[in-house]
Amino acid sequence: MQIYLPIAEVSVNAFLLLGLGGIVGLLSGLFGVGGGFLITPLLFFIGIPPSVAVATGANQVVASSVSGVLAQFKRKAVDVPMGVVLLLGGILGSALGIWVFNRLTKLGQIDLVVQLAYVLFLGSIGLLMLQEAVRAIRRARRPGARAHVKRHQHNWVHKLPLKMKFRASGLYISVIPPALVGMAVGVLAAIMGVGGGFIMVPAMIYLLGMPTKVVIGTSLFQILFVSAFTTLMHAITNQSVDVMLALLLIIGGVIGAQVGSQLGGRLKAEQLRILLALLVIAVAAKLGLDLLIRPAELFSLFAGARG
Numbered sequence: 001m002q003i004y005l006p007i008a009e010v011s012v013n014a015f016l017l018l019g020l021g022g023i024v025g026l027l028s029g030l031f032g033v034g035g036g037f038l039i040t041p042l043l044f045f046i047g048i049p050p051s052v053a054v055a056t057g058a059n060q061v062v063a064s065s066v067s068g069v070l071a072q073f074k075r076k077a078v079d080v081p082m083g084v085v086l087l088l089g090g091i092l093g094s095a096l097g098i099w100v101f102n103r104l105t106k107l108g109q110i111d112l113v114v115q116l117a118y119v120l121f122l123g124s125i126g127l128l129m130l131q132e133a134v135r136a137i138r139r140a141r142r143p144g145a146r147a148h149v150k151r152h153q154h155n156w157v158h159k160l161p162l163k164m165k166f167r168a169s170g171l172y173i174s175v176i177p178p179a180l181v182g183m184a185v186g187v188l189a190a191i192m193g194v195g196g197g198f199i200m201v202p203a204m205i206y207l208l209g210m211p212t213k214v215v216i217g218t219s220l221f222q223i224l225f226v227s228a229f230t231t232l233m234h235a236i237t238n239q240s241v242d243v244m245l246a247l248l249l250i251i252g253g254v255i256g257a258q259v260g261s262q263l264g265g266r267l268k269a270e271q272l273r274i275l276l277a278l279l280v281i282a283v284a285a286k287l288g289l290d291l292l293i294r295p296a297e298l299f300s301l302f303a304g305a306r307g
Helices: 014-031 036-045 050-074 080-107 110-141 176-192 197-207 212-237 243-264 269-292
Strands: 002-005 010-013 163-166 171-174
Touching: 002 243, 010 014, 014 036, 014 243, 036 050, 036 110, 036 269, 050 080, 050 110, 050 176, 050 212, 050 243, 080 110, 080 163, 080 176, 080 212, 110 176, 110 269, 171 176, 176 197, 176 212, 197 212
Parallel strands: none
Antiparallel strands: 002 010, 163 171
């Protein structure tokens, strides 16, 4: 069943969109990821313009974050003051990212920049995930092997001014590092349409020294509001949010997440990480090939000038 997407200005099969949303939802339930970093490149592959894919993909992140945040609040696993600091930085970063996005759009370079950013980020993240998963499997196979847990130590972060007490995290640190982390995630959300959890979570653990029990909930708290703000700004400034596209992706995502959560319990954590890493690398490779391969149809801006 073909439907016309007025903002994207393309006709797409509705069941294909439901299937893409279902795939991302399946991955979300299977691997515990938001899927924002995969839905956008998948939309590229079916012909959705990158500017629309980025702006609309942020809706998927908002939808997938709501239930997660509510569940974490019930467990009292959200450091709200830390989340607010991250959020303030995230909103500033998102506003900066929207400005860069609009400038690149006017210059006609946004498609190239977004695709290059995905190739670099997904390729790097996929390789790191694969390396870590292989190491985990090797450690598990060694008899009597135990993972060495690195305790957080005081570093330069604890010497900065403007310190604040974060009781849920048990920290007394400067607000500058979390604000900068939030800002970086906000820029990525605006330009790439991702939640940014794949950067924020490691930064919160290893840079800020937050305990793991509050990291996921606090990260989702920031991602939810920053993604919502990013979607709103994209809709206001460049009208690139396609509501029909977002609705079909969200419906498919909800169904896929339920299936993924059932399948996830049947596989080992190391196997899941290797599968996700290989998937991320494959998507990055496909995007890279699309940039390098000569297009089937060539257009020239100067074709009319020769006449």
